Amino acid sequence: MASANPLPDSLRESPFLKACRREPTDVTPIWLMRQAGRYMPEYREVRSKVSFLELCKDPALATEVTVTAAERLGVDAAILFADILLILEPLGFDLEFAKGEGPVIHNPIREAKDVDRVRRLAEVEPLGYVMRAVSAIRSALRPSTPLIGFAGAPFTLACYAIEGGGSRHYEKAKSFMYRDQGAWDALMSILVDATALYLNAQAAAGAQVLQLFDSWVGTLGPDDYRRYVQPHMKRLFDKLDPNTPSIHFGTDTSTLLELQRDAGGDVIGLDWRVDLGDGWDRLGPSVAVQGNLDPAVLFAPFPEVERRARCILDRAAGRPGHIFNLGHGIMPHTPVDHVLRLVELVHEYSRTGRPERP
Amino acid sequence: MASANPLPDSLRESPFLKACRREPTDVTPIWLMRQAGRYMPEYREVRSKVSFLELCKDPALATEVTVTAAERLGVDAAILFADILLILEPLGFDLEFAKGEGPVIHNPIREAKDVDRVRRLAEVEPLGYVMRAVSAIRSALRPSTPLIGFAGAPFTLACYAIEGGGSRHYEKAKSFMYRDQGAWDALMSILVDATALYLNAQAAAGAQVLQLFDSWVGTLGPDDYRRYVQPHMKRLFDKLDPNTPSIHFGTDTSTLLELQRDAGGDVIGLDWRVDLGDGWDRLGPSVAVQGNLDPAVLFAPFPEVERRARCILDRAAGRPGHIFNLGHGIMPHTPVDHVLRLVELVHEYSRTGRPERP
Numbered sequence: 146m147a148s149a150n151p152l153p154d155s156l157r158e159s160p161f162l163k164a165c166r167r168e169p170t171d172v173t174p175i176w177l178m179r180q181a182g183r184y185m186p187e188y189r190e191v192r193s194k195v196s197f198l199e200l201c202k203d204p205a206l207a208t209e210v211t212v213t214a215a216e217r218l219g220v221d222a223a224i225l226f227a228d229i230l231l232i233l234e235p236l237g238f239d240l241e242f243a244k245g246e247g248p249v250i251h252n253p254i255r256e257a258k259d260v261d262r263v264r265r266l267a268e269v270e271p272l273g274y275v276m277r278a279v280s281a282i283r284s285a286l287r288p289s290t291p292l293i294g295f296a297g298a299p300f301t302l303a304c305y306a307i308e309g310g311g312s313r314h315y316e317k318a319k320s321f322m323y324r325d326q327g328a329w330d331a332l333m334s335i336l337v338d339a340t341a342l343y344l345n346a347q348a349a350a351g352a353q354v355l356q357l358f359d360s361w362v363g364t365l366g367p368d369d370y371r372r373y374v375q376p377h378m379k380r381l382f383d384k385l386d387p388n389t390p391s392i393h394f395g396t397d398t399s400t401l402l403e404l405q406r407d408a409g410g411d412v413i414g415l416d417w418r419v420d421l422g423d424g425w426d427r428l429g430p431s432v433a434v435q436g437n438l439d440p441a442v443l444f445a446p447f448p449e450v451e452r453r454a455r456c457i458l459d460r461a462a463g464r465p466g467h468i469f470n471l472g473h474g475i476m477p478h479t480p481v482d483h484v485l486r487l488v489e490l491v492h493e494y495s496r497t498g499r500p501e502r503p
Numbered sequence: 504m505a506s507a508n509p510l511p512d513s514l515r516e517s518p519f520l521k522a523c524r525r526e527p528t529d530v531t532p533i534w535l536m537r538q539a540g541r542y543m544p545e546y547r548e549v550r551s552k553v554s555f556l557e558l559c560k561d562p563a564l565a566t567e568v569t570v571t572a573a574e575r576l577g578v579d580a581a582i583l584f585a586d587i588l589l590i591l592e593p594l595g596f597d598l599e600f601a602k603g604e605g606p607v608i609h610n611p612i613r614e615a616k617d618v619d620r621v622r623r624l625a626e627v628e629p630l631g632y633v634m635r636a637v638s639a640i641r642s643a644l645r646p647s648t649p650l651i652g653f654a655g656a657p658f659t660l661a662c663y664a665i666e667g668g669g670s671r672h673y674e675k676a677k678s679f680m681y682r683d684q685g686a687w688d689a690l691m692s693i694l695v696d697a698t699a700l701y702l703n704a705q706a707a708a709g710a711q712v713l714q715l716f717d718s719w720v721g722t723l724g725p726d727d728y729r730r731y732v733q734p735h736m737k738r739l740f741d742k743l744d745p746n747t748p749s750i751h752f753g754t755d756t757s758t759l760l761e762l763q764r765d766a767g768g769d770v771i772g773l774d775w776r777v778d779l780g781d782g783w784d785r786l787g788p789s790v791a792v793q794g795n796l797d798p799a800v801l802f803a804p805f806p807e808v809e810r811r812a813r814c815i816l817d818r819a820a821g822r823p824g825h826i827f828n829l830g831h832g833i834m835p836h837t838p839v840d841h842v843l844r845l846v847e848l849v850h851e852y853s854r855t856g857r858p859e860r861p
Contacts, residue, residue, distance in 0.1 A: 316799045323803030366775040399757045417724040445681030
C-alpha cells in the first residue's frame, strides 16, 4: 500500500495535508469540487472528442483534465477525474450517461431479491483504469501537490442503484430501506466492501487523501441516519488505510454533522447552509473541516465573492484544520475568472489579512 | 374582513385552531400537505376531465376535491385546493403546467430591468376564482372543520419567476439576487404586497388559518436568509390580518428556524431532517410547530409508519401547540390506506397513548 512508502517531505508538509492533520499552515489550502469540469474551456475541449464514460476510462485523458485543472487554478490539491458511479459497473449495474439527462441505470434494484444479483467486488481489476489514472496523475503532478482519490458513499450509491438515476425525493430508495432493512443492510454491506477495496487501491496507486461523497445523505433525518447509514459508514472508515487521511463529505447535512463525525473521517465537509464557525463548534476540535462557499456565489460580482470568502476565512481563523472549498461542485456556467480569483484571494487573505492568526 | 365576524364556537374551539393558539387539546390535530392530490382516486377522477389549471380555476371542482379529501381522511383541517404559482399570472407571468414537466413560466425574469415589467396586484379580482372557491369550500365543509388558505412565500415565488420553473441549484435566482440586491428587493416587495393582499382576501372569504409555503428557502444559508429574505417576510407577516393565525412553512430549513420564527408566524413548519423535540426547543415556547413525518415513510409497512408517528407524538408530548403533518406534500404513489390509518393513529395515540399528557 502507498502508506508503506513514506511521503516525500514536500508532499507531507503541503498545506493541504497539514490541514487534514489539523496542523497550523501559513496559508489556508483550497481546492474545489468538480474543479475539472464543464465550466472550464480546456475540459470542454477534451470532452468534445469523447463521451463522459470514455473520458473516465482513459487514464491519459483523465490525467490531462485532472492536472490541467489543478495547475491552471493553482489549487492546493488535485482530485482524480472519475465518477462516483463507475464502481456500479463491476457490481453488475448497466450504467449510461445519457446526453443531457445525467446518469441512468438500466437495471436498477427494485425488490429485495434483486440484491442477490449484485456482484461482490472480489478484486479491483475491473476498475484498473482508475488506478492507472491515479498513477499517471501522480507522476504528472508537481511532486508537492497532493492527489485526492474518491468514491461515492454507500448510501448515495444505493440511492442511485435503486432509483435508477437522479431523484428529487428518493422515494424508491427510502421505501426499499423502510420495507426491508435486511435487504438494505445486505446491499450496503456489498457497497461498503467494494468501496473500501476501491479506495485503498487508489491510495496504493498514489492518492494521498480519500474523499467519500455522500452527496444525497442529507435527505435523511438523524434517526434514519443512525439506523440505516451510520453503522455502514463506521465499518467503511474502519476498513480504510489508517495512514491516508479521509474526507467525509455530504450536503444538506446540518442535522447529521455529529453523527457523520462519529462515523468517521479526518475532515468533515460542511455545506453553505451551516455557518462554518457554528458547524465546527458542533463538530469539536477532533476533526478538520472543509467548505463552505455556496457554488452559486461564484456567479455574483467578484466583490461579493470576496466578501463571502473572507467571511468564511474569518470564521475559521485561529483553528488549524480548515480546507477551503465550495459546499458542492462548481456549476457548469461558472465564470472561470472568478474561480481563479477566488483561489488567489483565499491564499492571499489567509496569509496576510485575517484578524487573528492561527 | 373575516375577523370582523367572530368564529362560531365549534370552529374556534376545534383542535386545529386551539393548537395554532398553543392551547392544550384532547387530541393532536392532523392534516397533510397535498392531502387532495394524485395519490387519491377521487382526485384522479376529477383531474381526468380537466387540466390542473382548469381545476384550480373552477370553484365548484376545487371545492369538490378539497372537501372530499378532508372528509374522506377525517383530518382536522381542510386546505384550499390551489397552486402557489397562480398569483404569478396577474403579475404578468405566462404560466403553464406542462404535462409531466411541472410548471413552466414562459417569460421569466432574467435581468434587473425585467422587474419593471412585473405588475403590481392592485386588487384581488384577477384571483377572484380563488376567493369564490374559499367561500364555496367554507359553506360545504362541516362547520367545525377549519379551512386553511395559503400562498407561496416571496422567495419561493421569486425563484420560480427567475428560474422559469423547477430547479435543482437555483443558480439563476441566486445569481440575480447576488448581482443586484436593489432589483431583488424590488421584486420581493411586489411579491410581498401581492401576497398580503391575496392572503387577507382569502381570510375575508372564509379561511381561518393562512399558510405561507417557502418550500425552496432551504437552499439558502443563514446569512443569505437574513439579508435577502427575512426583512421581506417580516413585512409580509406584519401585513397579515392579526386575527388569523399563520403557519410559516419551509423545507430543509434546519439552520434557519430561529430566523424564520423571528420573521413571523404563529406556527413554524419543521421537516423530517430536524428532530421535532430539538427543533421546538430551539424555537422556544412562543410558537406552535407543525410536522414532521417524512412523506416517504408512508411507503413503509404500516407498523413502521406507526412507530415513527408515535415517536413524533412522544417528542411533542407535554407541550401544547403541535399540529401533526408531513414534512412536505404527500407523494403521488402513496398508499391511500396508509394515509387513512395514519390519521386514525395520530388521533387515537394522542388521545390515549402518550406517556405524558399535556
